[in-house]
Amino acid sequence: MEKSSEPICLPRGFPLFFAWVLLLSFSASASARDPENCLMCHKYKRLQSIADNGTVRSFGVDPHLFQASVHQELSCIDCHSDIEKIPHGAVAKVDCAKTCHLDRWRILSGSDFSHREVAAAFAASVHGQKPNDPPERVRLKPTCTSCHANDLFVVGQDIASTSVLARCANCHKEETLTKVFTHIAHRFKHQTTRPPQEIVSLCAGCHEDPAVQQVLGADTPAAQAVATYHATLHSRLMQFGATDTAHCLHCHATSNIHDIRRPDDPASSVHPRMRHLSCRSDGCHPGATDRIAMVDSHISPNKNPALLFTEHAMQAVMFGTLTVLFSLMGLETYxxxxxRDARFFRWRRVPQRLECTDAISPRLGAVPNLHRYVTFNPRGDLPRYSIHIVINHGLMALTFALAAATGLPLFFPHAALSHTVIDLLGGINTTRLVHRINAALFTLNCFYHIVVLIAGMLRRMQQGTFDIARTQVPRWKDVCDLYHDVRYFLGLAPSRPRMEKFMYKQKLHYLAMIWGCSVLTLSGCCLLFPEVMVTYLPFTRSLFNVLRRLHGEESLLAVLVILLWHLYNVHGAPGRFPVQWTFWNGKIAKDHQIEEHFLEYERQVREGVAACEEERLVTEKIMNGR
Amino acid sequence: MADNRSPLEALLVAGAVIACAVGAAWYLTFVFPRQAAQAPIEKSPVRAGAASMLHRPFHYNTPDKNLEAWSERSACIICHSASPHGKDRQVMAVINLHTEFLTCDCCHLKNEHHEKVRFGWVRPPGITVSGKPYGTTIDPSTGLFAQTDDHYSLIAPLHEVNGRWEPFLSFASEKAVALARSYRERKERLSADERTQLVQEAHQGTELKEFVRCSQCHSYKGIMDFYGLGFDQTRAHQLEKLEVSGMLTNYEVFYFPELFEKKFK
Known part of the structure; x- marks a missing residue:
């Protein structure tokens, strides 16, 4: 066997400074310890055998990996202690809880090193083997090496100790000092040595496995843990590369990492009484109170009826809304x-000639389908919106587009396009920052709009010109207009209805926007300030989870409606394409005003803002008739 | 125009438009989000089943580049895998490790051909490297194999064809690879006679029983010229004496295995 010498034993409590001096006397070894020359054979990666079940088992040891690993100070037989001859046969499983006779550790701590404490915590955890575990469960229980590869000696680069080390290095050039000091300082910062993606992947390797789910019971929370985690914002951020988001161990273990217990175990870090402490740890949610236990941290509609209802209700709303809107679009286009009252391109539209046989009179409304005969300025003829509303609309368009671009990728974390967008935006952390600043602007713009509306209303009331018919408030007439318009689209009515400044389409859209802005703002607050919202929001258990769920669903619906309906109606429909300039100068073209807002045109003629087109047509007809 | 009112037209138009609208709304509500959610993940973490997580190698986490390069380019690996020796449980791992450095015919070439060949390096087509083959050089600062970009070259017996040295057996030719793939795919459907015929056809020139012994290579006057193949002096010296010096000097009790005596004298 190996010729070993007696290890150096120092009394417990040996003064640390002296130990440090002794530590410096060791030179850092350049190569892995291998006194038995085990690497003679084991350095080859293809040192492989075939097990009875046909699987290939590798016995290779990557010497470069071993040299840089946390176990670099150990020789092979320190762990594989039952090997006594070469070549050897099957070896016993390594007991990670055994004592390691590490000289350097003994100098620092006065005792031998052992993973005993960690092993005990692991044995007591949900992953440890229990006497009453059935064999099929024992077979699937992880061991140390299920999670730990031998590649964990990672030295943190961004640590505050660098400047301290630089001063020490003026005298102490030894590499060992740097390594040990940096390693300890690194641990003080409590940095994880694995990225969260790898940790989740590691847990998912078993918890997503059908064999494990079968043993656990497919419908249990533990069996669905990965799927329900992936529905959370934590997971979605993680999938885009965020490193400061919660992964499995953040919540399910204390700083011991190995003490993962069942959620109903009072000692578990996710037990309802302990959960807020876990949320507070690592500085994630410092203001979390015990009410945060009400939050469904693994979003699962199966265990939350309100969520299930919301999911189905949103699908029904989306399907119903899109069906109605697409039907209107199709009928109107047809x-x-x-x-033929509209050429597809707006600039090619020319007014139709009023036939001399048509009987007309110069009074308002005497010419049916008047919009077909009027001349117009494509940039707009008549005032429609104030400068404030134009600014409101512009800000809303910009902030909504940016919110969709930065938020929707998180709703579809699996889509390749989402990753491309996040990369283009500069990574997930930049995207989050942009989304939040943008959300603040979006909310401010909503308040600005409210101020504009109230001020305008007060001014008109003061002038005695306020008319509720000219506002976005829904009226019974809008329902009648819709019915009339559908009949016209189907060819069952001779002309379109005479509608107000805001017709039924705009009111529908405006109401949907009020609902959407409210939901997005409230649910956005739930995502951004969960510990605050969970404290003050009523019906927390249901409403909080529902609102978080609604943020994405409502955004998707809004994006579809804006892209497919609003933009089509305003800029894409035959006769409107490619653009109407109302969004820029607040003016509406005469033909458009007469076609869809005839009552507003009438009002503007009476107020002297617009010319009476019927009079012009009569004059032209008389002149042409001569 | 609207004056010519036609209820039939209205019905047809309404039916067609509503049907299209329902279809589009259905797709956007129920199909598109699901498809987007199931789209291939580009940057998601690699997932593995419980079995592979529980038995993953503790000491090796680097990919086998050599195997990746040869796995579909070598007729031998296509049929036999990179761990072809499985009969003798105690030595198969030691024999299998050679597949990272040698082609099969280095050991399994018929004796009658030995006079015609010399050993040289072969690489999979389309792969270019700048360094020396992995395992030929020892880094003096670490005592380990020096890092290189050539993880693909294998030692193979070569013979001279029209002034060029080419592999003696065409294990990497398109014909051999196609034959091996065909055999792998149709194996279960072939009769015993067909299998035998294909196996014989594929193994022409190879000797499966009277193969090269350890000492024929790992000795000072072995059949393989390690220096000529580009091994540095330290590495060539290790290979010529089977690297046993470490074991002999570090163990007070050294069990030389009988099976090596018996099988690999």
């Missing part, structure tokens, strides 16, 4: 093309 009729506009069929009636």
């Amino acid at each position: 009729r506009r093309i069929k009636n």
Whole structure:
């Protein structure tokens, strides 16, 4: 066997400074310890055998990896202690809880090193083998090496101790000092040595495995833990590379890491009485109170009826909304093309000639389908919106587009396009910052709009010109207009209804925007300030989780409606394409005003803002008739 | 125009438009989000099943580049894998480790051909390297194999064809690879006679029983010229004496295995 000498034994409590001096006397070894020359054979990665079940087992040891690993100070037989001859046969499983006779550790601590404490915590955890575990469960229980590869000696680069070390290095050039000091300082900062993605992947390797789920019971929370975790914001941020988001160990273990217990175990870090402490740890949610235990941290509709209802309700709302909107779009497009009252490109539209046989009079409303005969300025003829509303709309468009670009990728974390977008935006942390600043601007703009509305209303009331018919408030007439318009689109009515400044489409859209802005703002607050919102929000258990769920669902619906309906109606429909300039100068073209807002046109004619087109047509007809 | 009112047209238009609208809404509500959610993950962590997580190698986490390069380019590996020796449980691992450095015909070439060949390096087609083959050089600062970009070269017996030295057996030719793939895919459907015929066809020139022994290579006057193959002096010296010096000097009790005596004298 190996010719070993007696280890150096120093009394417990040996003065640390002297130990440090002794430590410096060791030179850092450049190569892994291998006194038995085991690497003669084991350095080859193809040192492989075939097990009885046909699987390949590798006995290779990567010498470069071993040299840089946490176990570099150990020789092979320190762990594989039952090997007594070469070549050897099957070896016993390594007991990680055994004592390691590490000279350097003994000098520092006065005792031998051991993983005993960690092994005890692991044995007591949900992953430790229990006497009453059935064999199929024992087979699937992890061991140390299930999670730990021998590659964990990672020295933190960004540590505050660098400047301290620089001063020490003026005298102490030894590499060992740097390594040990940096290693300890690194641990003081409590940095994890594995990225969260790898930790989640490690846990998912078993918890997503059908064999494990079968043993655990497929519908138990533990069996669904990975799927329900991936529905959370924590997971989605993690999948885009965020390193400061919660992974499995952040919540399910204390700083011991190995003491993962069942959630109903009072000692578990995720037990309802302990959960807020876990949320507070690592500085994640410092203000978390015990009410945060009400939050469904693994979002699962199966265990939350309110969430299940919300999910189905949002699907129904989306399906119903899109069906109605697409139907209106289709019918309107069909009729506009069929009636040839619109060339597809707006700039090619020319007014139709009013036939001399048509009987007309110069009074307002005497000419049916007047919009077909009027001339217009494509940049707009008549005032429609104030400068404040134009600014409101512009800010809303910008902030909404940016919010969708920075937020929707998180709703579809699996899509390749989402990752491309996040990369283009500068990574997930930059994207989060942009999304939050943008959300603040979005909310401020909503308040600005409210101020504009109230001020405008007060001014008109003061002038005695306030008319509720000219506002976005829904009225019974809007329902009648919708019915009339559908009949026109189907060819069952001769002309479109005479509608107000805001027709039924705009009111529908405006109401949806009020609902959407409210939901997005409230649910955004739940995501950004969970510890505050969970404290003050009523019906926390249901409402909080529902709101978080709604943030993404509502955004998707809003994006679809804006892209497919709003933009089509305003800029894409035949006769409107490619652009209307109302969003820029607040003016509306005469033909558009007459076609969809005839009552507003009438009002503007009476107020002298617009010319009476019927009079112009009569004059032209008389002149042409001569 | 709207004056020519036609209820039939209205019905047809309404039906067609609503049907299209329902289809589009259905797709956007129920199909598109699901498809997007199931799209391939580009940057997601690699997942493995419980079995592989529980038995993953503790001491090795680097990919086998050599195997990746040869796995579909060598007829031998296609059929036999990179761990072809499985009969003798106690020595198979030691024999298998050679597949990282040698082609099969280095050991399994028929004796009658030995006079015609010399050993040289072969690489998979399309792979270019700048360094020396992995395992030929020892880094004096670490005592380990020096780092290199050539993890692909294998030692193979070569013979001269029109003034060029080419592999004696065409284990990497398109024909041999196609034959091996075909055999792998159709194996279960072949009769015993067909299998025998294909196996014989594929193993022409190889000797499966009277193979090269350890000492024929690992000795000072072995059949393989380690220096000529580019091994540095330290590494060549290790290979010529089977690297046993470390064991002999570090163990008071050294059990020389009988099976090595018996099988690999």
